[in-house]
Amino acid sequence: MTKTKVLIIGAGPSGISAAVQLKREGIHLVLIEKNVVGGLIVNANKIENYPGFPKGISGVKFAQLLNKHLVQWNIKPVKDKVINCEFVKDKSTGEESFVISCENGQFKSEYLIIATGTKPVKPKDIVIPKDCKEFIFNEIFRILRVKNKNITIIGGGDAAFDYALNLSKENKISICNRSDKIKALDLLVNRAMKEDNIKYYPQCVLRKIVKARRGLELNFKLKNRKFVIETDILIFAIGREADIDYLGGSVKNRIGKLISQKRLFLIGDVNNEKNRQLSISCGDGVRVAMEIAFEIKTKFENNKK
Secondary structure, rough: OOEEEEEEOOOOOOHHHHHHHHHHOOEEEEEEEEOOHHHHHHOOOOOOOOOOOOOOOOOEEEEHHHHHHHHHHHOEEEEEEEEEEEEEEEOOOOOOEEEEOOOOOOEEEEEEEEEEOOEEOOOOOOOOOHHHHHEEOOOOOOOOOOOOEEEEEEOOOOHHHHHHHHHOOEEEEEEEOOOOOOOHHHHHHHHOOOOOOOOEEOEEEEEEEEEEEOOEEEEEEEOOOOEEEEEEEEEEOOOEOOOOEOHHHHHHHHHHHHHHHHOOOEHHHHHHOOOOHHHHHHHHHHHHHHHHHHHHHHHHHHHHH
């Protein structure tokens, strides 16, 4: 079991911000990431409201800069998936700590920072056949390089329109929104509507997914008539929720107390609900790192007395 002062789950903008600040404070940490450095930011078509990038920057390029920042501070993320996290008491010493179990090992930490962001909401009213799953995605960072494909996106929020803009340069996109109301930022909608490769369908409800000879056949109810789209790739962008399924009962049942005791910290998108913005996430990371540093230094000074 690897011991550390602070363990951070998630190497997105908030987790990386916390890691760099902790390193600056001289505090030992472990940073765990199950996918790629940058987290969900790699899906972003263009980041325009983060200071220092007046012309904007793509999510992929920003993630590359985040990785360089980690290298600069000699922070090497552990590529692993957390499967369980408990808060336990050592019988011999009486000390309480977090025990984080991953697929490839275990870690013990005095402080825990959760920066795992969000996971996609799964569709509840549609059956997804097993032979269709390879054509279906919830994020787009794995398919950013595809070309000459017909891509269908289910959703009507920021993610749906941002994904469409990101993929439309080399592909033909259909955005299918079951509602007649668009929840996306006007800026994204206006840009998407100007793209020849993007078509938008309101009141378009997906009823059935069928494996076709090439890709998928999607059966919709469009207003009061049936509507079929043949697509190479299907993307669900119907909402997201906090990604904290790995938390064990000893943490879930005491989460409020652990937060008030400044042992547990939830930062970034995992805690920000609708205010999921890059600048907010980065600020969260720096703030909690400074709080932890203060706690550690205060305990050290008290123990000297």
